[in-house]
Amino acid sequence: MTERAPVLSVRGLSVRFLMPGGHRVAAVTDAHFDVAPGECLALIGESGCGKSVLASALLGLLPGNAQTAGRALLGDLDLLDADERTFARTVRGRLIGLVPQSPAAHLTPVRTIRAHLEETVAELTEVRGRTALREAAEAAAGRAAFPVTHLDRHPHELSGGLAQRAATALALVGDAPLLLADEPTTGLDRDLVDRTVDELRRHVDQGGSRALLMITHDLAAAERIADRVAVMYAGRIVELADAAAFFGAAGPRHPYSRGLLDALPDRAFAPIPGLPPELGALPEGCAFAARCDRASDACAALPPLRGTVACHHPHAVLTEAADRA
Template sequence: MTDVAVNPPPAAESPRFVKRLLRRRLALACLAYLAIVVLVAIVAPILLPDAAGQQAGDLALVRQGPSAEHLLGTDTLGRDVLTRLLVGTQVTILGVVEGLLVTALLGVPLGLLAGYFGGRVDRAVMWGADIFLSIPAIVVVLMVLSVFRQSMLAGMITFGVLVSPALMRVVRSAVLPIRNELYISAARVAGLSRTYILTRHVLPRVAGPIVVQLSLLGALALLVQTGLAFLGLLVEAPAPSWGGMVADGAKVIVLDPWLIWPPGIAIAASILVFGLLGDSVRDAMTEAWASPVARRRVSNSKAGESREDPERTGSEALLSIRGLAVSFRRPGGSAVQVVRDAELDIKHGEVLGVVGESGCGKSATAMAVLGLLPSGGAIDGGSILFEGRDLASLNENELHDIRGRGIGLVSQEPMVAFDPTYRVGWQIGEVVRCHHGSRMSRQAVKDYVLELLRQVNLPDPASVARRYPHELSGGMAQRVAIARALAGEPKLLIADEPTTALDVTVQAEILDLLRTLRAERRMAILLITHDWGVVADICDRAVVLYAGEVVEQAALGPIVAEPLHPYTRALLATNPQGRHTGRFLPTIPGTVPRPDEWPQGCHFRTRCDLSTPQCAAQPVELEEIGDERKTRCIHHHVLRK
């Protein structure tokens, strides 16, 4: 089953960052000003080599105002003010660059690490930042300059170290919400390294706050540099600097107030430009993207098409979970268990459906398999055997080797699983390069990306690869997400409600696609859903979860025809598919209890019509009933027909 676009429009070209920035006149003016300042800093000392060491000028022209011969007048020693202002630009700008460079080299990496890793790393970095922020920076700078006299390098390095925690905290705050976004988890599942994710996905997203903060710190660095030069601590006379020129003018401000204006205006204008440029860069990076173009689709699928049962590679399970327990730690410190004694098996080439209401622990179980539990989550016990390796005992580096190549993930919200700042073709390509890069050329990677897009039945793969995520419809985005999950050629694909956000037609197309991929690749699929129609359409077996426990598992036919747990029976009864119009749809009374409110004994007993005092006596164990069939109900014999 494929999507056929009717007159698809060309992909909209979102302007690059530089183009968006250069469209702003204010940004152009600021960049032009800084370019002129940098050019002057480089060229002036070359063209005017004698100005830096000039002790005195024409003493007959002391403190002269602006004239044709001296455009900005002369100073107290008869030297040309314009010449000294131009030559002094170099030392002033050099001090600002030194301070900003040290600040960025310390603040950005440490902020990224603290925000992304959290935990002990975050506490250690923030503890150090708090200590440095409590130190009076200017006092320490003065102490350093008392040891390293007239050393601008020592002074500005000290300044950069002491103000880097301010940048560090901004970066950390910007990274914290990003690390929990789905596309970061998708990148980790795809097998991308943490260094790659930090530099290519996290850093570009926080570049705006970094640039704005650096612009403010640049203005601060300029003030500090000129202030220290004003005190004569950085630049030794007679070498010119903007701060030194202000100091010279301040000595004779009563006799000649003009001398403080040229360097003062240069300092004020530069500080203003730093602030305005930071705002322009921030606005350019967060500029709204064009809204996606709606597209119409026609379907050429055949209703009721039977699914193909691929040949099994053997009876040994590809993934086997036994006694899995997952808990999350509360802010107060206590832990709450959300999954208890979970058990399931999935064979090579098999499609296993995991069914249950929201809050039953389906996604927590899947994330435990991938080692991607949210912050505070932990595996308390049990084993997760994948090809004989216990994933629950592996460290992050070992899990990294399995994600993407061994196990892939497709989420229910594909739009947020992609980085909005990169084209989807590039994002698939990075997964290909991660797993096959050493053996594939750049052109081969591009060709493989297009082949993956063809395999998921996308028309005009080249056009789709050039699009940004917001330019895709829901069905196209889900197909692209599947293509990326397939880039590492995984043996197991975890599909977490992949059709929930899609309309009925597109839902059927995605299920047909998964069925085809399973047959062609002999790939196992763990399908998480709450829809029995989806389970019946594609799954071989089903596992039913309720309140953190597996309550029943069996082959699809028996579990539908003769459910052996009251919850399974209730779920099947509430399924709207196949119901006659006009009849009331049964509902399950009550709601799924919160993990900290699970009933004693059977978790379903408070909503069950078969409940007896025996159900509350003790926890009910998962009992094997027949061949490859299990249930967690002591009254299962009552449910047999």
């Protein structure tokens, strides 16, 4: 971690949903993490583990039956305390640039990319006047490597890759310190995944003070660009590790993270047995114990996040490297 103040500092963030009949669903529980300037943190986990809920909480997009606890500091602003007005006027686009999951659905079908960009530039910056707006929009397109020749096209006339670049260009207009990419590569081809995440990485490297929080279930995309990895399971962050060690020889320390990596087709291709628990009926102790081959009586108690991992029986640091040596 760098000495510079983090761009986003999340402390004890929890989200629960109140369901009909007084039922409670703990979608996110006690999440702690920082994202430093120039850093890319990948939040990984399977669908339904709570990672999209966490993103929605940061963007103020939770539905009315959600309750939050904890803090999420972006500069001096606590995102969990901000009201809709604050989100609309100062957060979305200005403090957090959102790279959406499906750009085709994110763009208005009847308007050209130029119209999208000009509108966003006029909304988020001081640029005024037709020619100035036009130039600013073209510059914004250029920053995301969107070809100026395609600016007058409508979203449906673009390939998946160009649509993703258009969405990224929009996210970059406000020069927000935090980029939040929510499953930016879902449904894209491998080549396109690589290009998309490489571009996201480039925006972080060029910005200098910009940070990227990428939410994804695509481990290969995370491996490609992340500095650090946060693994989420059943609403909790169970491992928060350095990406090089996590994907490298050392390997992850939490048995769940290890299982996820082993499920990759270029590794063991072996699924983790069983299903994740229901967020509405979580066990008292470690939520992964039921699927874990290292589970013991100790796992009946909830493991706190100690060092990089929340587990009673984590894999030792560098065991694999030692085995190989």
